Amino acid sequence: MHNPFRKDEGIAVPRAGLTVERLVQAGAELADEVGFDQVTVSAVARRFDVKVASLYSHLKNSHDLKTRIALLALEELADRSAHALAGRAGRDALAALAGVYRDYAREHPGRYAAARLRLDPETAAASAGVRHAQMMRAVLRGYGLPEPDQTHAVRLLGSVLHGYVSLELAGGFAHSSPDAQVSWEWILDRLDGLLTSLRPH
Amino acid sequence: MHNPFRKDEGIAVPRAGLTVERLVQAGAELADEVGFDQVTVSAVARRFDVKVASLYSHLKNSHDLKTRIALLALEELADRSAHALAGRAGRDALAALAGVYRDYAREHPGRYAAARLRLDPETAAASAGVRHAQMMRAVLRGYGLPEPDQTHAVRLLGSVLHGYVSLELAGGFAHSSPDAQVSWEWILDRLDGLLTSLRPH
């Protein structure tokens, strides 16, 4: 697979070149293919055609692997969000951010599930989760809401995005009309209207 | 625990009285205590002070156990919802339904997680999930929305409820002001206002 040399029946067995980064990357791919809860140290070892014990010099344990995959997913999602938000404001920014979440979840369901992993406070504080919060606030700042409305709106927006994407990923809207895409746009329109109507004048 | 007789060092070892119902009930309690993903056939067997293999005459496999816990949770949640909705309409009904979801998730986090388990189509179709959909539509019917708006609104409502409850359960709103309760009410108010404004006149 990743290192064809390792399966040779010859005498020389080159090293597999394992690094934490490669392991986490492989774990993320595995998550997208078979589901985040199916990601296991054993499965990743199998991908590299290497014995399981070999991974334990790179990873503390199974939870460590999953946490790192979660952090990777949060980074990727934050990067995409930052890129999509550049130069946008208002409804445009809202739609861009929402689109990033939805697309990421559909392209990388396993990673998206990983990003929902509950992190311990210190890890969370050092993660890209902070950037997510900042960007969400940035989008809402465009609507000029006073506090505490802005905070409430952050929570509403977070709930809608996460909730919709989760339900769609779980197949909740499949095989029923109207198409999920139409509802998505309808929801964004209503959300935009709501936020706009909250601006003090 | 459930059957003190079984640990007696005496000769007679009475039967444990295992039934699918008791196993599922114990599994649900276990889920609330240690998390749904920690629910295992072994752990349930331990609760009844019984060997693991004994459970396999009552349960097909581990997945069967989890599915049954999910179905139990869906039933309980649907029952509570039906009770809470009786005689209510409009904003009242909306708040009642939302309150049931939120309270259930906080009282029974493991069961709530179980309720989010992805069921195969036939199982889902025969589950209380159907009642959930009906009740959500019933709440929205009170707002007199035309189609396809009503469907969009069902999806929005589902997303907000599930999203908010998930995020709160994951600790997303803990240790930050304003209090999650305040945001919750704010969100319900906005949602009610939004739905009301959509009614054709």
Added chain:
DNA sequence: TGCACTTCCCTAAAGCCTATAGGCAAACTC
């Protein structure tokens, strides 16, 4: 009451996963 039959929980065993300890050889350092 006695006997057959069913039900219930058991022991045994195999397979996969996590995790730790210790070993040998490849790769780097000087």
Added chain:
DNA sequence: GAGTTTGCCTATAGGCTTTAGGGAAGTGCA
């Protein structure tokens, strides 16, 4: 090229899942 470090290995132990088969407690009927 010798010494050190690094990287992947074997071996091992414990936990969870699942199947196969056995023995004893309960049930029904003569």
